[in-house]
Amino acid sequence: MKTIPSIEKFMTTSPRTIEADVTIAKAVKTMSEFHVRHLPVLDGGKIVGILSDRDIKMIESFTEVDPEKTKVRAAFTEEPYTVSPKAPISEVCSEMASHKYSSVLVMDNHKLVGIFTWVDALNAMHDLMETRLK
Numbered sequence: 001m002k003t004i005p006s007i008e009k010f011m012t013t014s015p016r017t018i019e020a021d022v023t024i025a026k027a028v029k030t031m032s033e034f035h036v037r038h039l040p041v042l043d044g045g046k047i048v049g050i051l052s053d054r055d056i057k058m059i060e061s062f063t064e065v066d067p068e069k070t071k072v073r074a075a076f077t078e079e080p081y082t083v084s085p086k087a088p089i090s091e092v093c094s095e096m097a098s099h100k101y102s103s104v105l106v107m108d109n110h111k112l113v114g115i116f117t118w119v120d121a122l123n124a125m126h127d128l129m130e131t132r133l134k
Contacts, residue, residue: 002132007092008085010124011106011114017042018051020073024059027051027072038103040112041076047112049076052102082107085114093121 016034018027020043027039031053041049051072059065059075082105083092092104096118106114 004088004090005124005128006086007083007089007104007106007116008114010089010120010127011085011116012120013114015040015112015115017112018072019043020048020071020076022072024056024065024067024070024072024075028056028067031056038115038117039072040080040105040115041072043073047080047082047105047107049078050080050103050105051076054102080105083116084108089121089124092116093124096121 016030016036016039018030018039018041020041031037031039037053039051040047041051055075055077059070060067065074080103081095081099081101085106085108087106095101096104102118104116105112106116
């Protein structure tokens with residue numbers, strides 16, 4: 001039986017990040033420009049959370065919110081799910097499904113080295129099915 005690969009094989013390396021004090025409008029622009037739906041959030045260079053397109057849609061639904069003035073810190077999710085690059089993909093996907101996480105931050109020695117999203121999970125599943133089940 002083949003070993004289960006680690007998350008580092010399928011993660012997106014060097015993900016785009018955003019500072020907590022940037023406006024929501026800037027976050028939307030960054031997501032659009034780089035075709036991403038998740039941005040790890042930094043405060044003073046330290047990971048403090050994750051901002052998803054879902055977080056943005058929710059905060060923009062409030063009538064008193066001005067995306068040009070409201071900061072990312074008002075919308076991001078604190079304490080994101082993090083894993084080591086060596087974490088088995090099966091465990092990561094199980095945890096994501098169990099808690100309905102749409103992304104995982106991959107940290108190595110307290111440094112962000114990647115992000116793994118449900119799209120990455122689908123690509124991994126495709127790859128594993130093509131290479132291991134044929």
